Amino acid sequence: IDEDGSRLEKASKPTVTQSSAGKRDVVVVIDAGHGGEDPGAIGPRGTREKDVVLKMAQTLAKLINERPGYTAKLTRTGDYYIGLRNRTLLARKYNADLFVSVHADAFRTPQPKGASVFALSQRGATSETARWLAQSENRSDLTGGVSLDGRDDMLAGVLLDLSMTASINASLGVGSSVLGKLGGVAKLHKSGVEQAAFVVLKSPDIPSILVEAGFISNPQEEKNLSTEWYRSRLASAIMKGIDEYFQKTPPPGTLLAHQKQQRQGGNAVSHYRIQRGDTLSGVARRNQTTVSELMQFNGLRDDRVMVGQTIRIPAS
Known part of the structure; x- marks a missing residue:
């Protein structure tokens, strides 16, 4: 029972369920x-x-x-x-x-x-x-x-x-x-x-x-x-x-992320750190992808990026 009188379910241990592929759920x-x-x-x-x-x-x-x-x-x-x-x-x-x-x-x-x-x-x-x-x-x-x-x-x-x-x-x-x-x-x-x-x-x-x-x-x-x-x-x-x-946009280390990577040809996802003067459209062009794909892949709401921010680049 919590201090406010409510019941608190016990989470006996953190959930780290592993799939058959050895990747977490x-x-x-x-x-x-x-x-x-x-x-x-x-x-x-x-x-x-x-x-x-x-x-x-x-x-x-x-x-x-x-x-x-x-x-x-x-x-x-x-x-x-x-x-x-x-x-x-x-x-x-x-x-x-x-x-x-x-x-x-x-x-x-x-x-x-x-x-x-x-x-x-x-x-x-x-x-x-x-x-x-x-x-x-x-x-x-x-x-x-x-x-x-x-x-x-x-x-x-x-x-x-x-x-x-x-x-x-x-x-x-x-x-x-x-x-x-x-x-x-x-x-x-x-x-x-x-x-x-x-x-x-x-x-x-x-x-x-x-x-x-x-x-x-x-x-x-x-x-x-x-x-x-x-x-x-x-x-x-x-x-x-x-x-x-x-x-x-599967979380890293999950079975879904593993399956998405396989769908994209098994290539490792690359990471890029935003430099001064970079725009998302410029990064997309250099990596042969689109702004919308980068936004979707990184869970971005708009195309603004900050210097020092690391974004994931999908396999081409």
């Missing part, structure tokens, strides 16, 4: 919102958000675990509450490559409907960076291998900003893929990935998205979310979106 931590004394939103027919999202999270975990190269972990496996900070702590203990929080939206009137996907906002990122710098116990290694121990505040702040920016860019990338797939099975509330300062999205080192499966306050969507067939369709769409993203 992509680890996706799925977080079913609310739980226990916190029912979340309640629909007109009495359907509780905490029940719907747990069933959907369990279905999503099953789909992910069935896919070679992936391992799924759940933050909660039953009807109990976990503190918001502890949900992200669990993701870090599991060495997550992605954190997905599943919720169902609500509004004071029954009309609004549709699924949404959220990533962290810049305002949320700024406040979280300040929080990490203020708390000395946070200065242990981040999942990405960045250590803040022994760094002065200015350098620690720069490292955190870089890590947070990369995480947000990756979150927007995977969020866009997931939203695109969700649009094939559900009405979308907004056409793009939204950004907000939700606590569960604030990991500076783990790409994180929050999926609102629909409006439980809308009678039709409450009815849909209560059925296994609809939850399964949503879970399948989320899985396809996650897989689409990681097939394009």
Whole structure:
């Protein structure tokens, strides 16, 4: 039990599942919102958000675990509450490559409907960076291998900003893929990935998205979310979106990265450090690739690069 009275699932050991090829799996931590004394939103027919999202999270975990190269972990496996900070702590203990929080939206009137996907906002990122710098116990290694121990505040702040920016860019990338797939099975509330300062999205080192499966306050969507067939369709769409993203930008050392390298002819991926005067278009031209391919390969949101930044060059 955590200090705020919530239950904290134990991650007995970090997740480093090895595939048959000796490469690790992509680890996706799925977080079913609310739980226990916190029912979340309640629909007109009495359907509780905490029940719907747990069933959907369990279905999503099953789909992910069935896919070679992936391992799924759940933050909660039953009807109990976990503190918001502890949900992200669990993701870090599991060495997550992605954190997905599943919720169902609500509004004071029954009309609004549709699924949404959220990533962290810049305002949320700024406040979280300040929080990490203020708390000395946070200065242990981040999942990405960045250590803040022994760094002065200015350098620690720069490292955190870089890590947070990369995480947000990756979150927007995977969020866009997931939203695109969700649009094939559900009405979308907004056409793009939204950004907000939700606590569960604030990991500076783990790409994180929050999926609102629909409006439980809308009678039709409450009815849909209560059925296994609809939850399964949503879970399948989320899985396809996650897989689409990681097939394009697999984390180094994973089976997916190994398979992508083999598809590209087995050539080793090269790395290039950006020099003064470099542009992404110039680097692309010299390496017989395109700006969009480099952006996709490195999880970049735009074509801006910084001096000293190392980018990966796909095999031609």
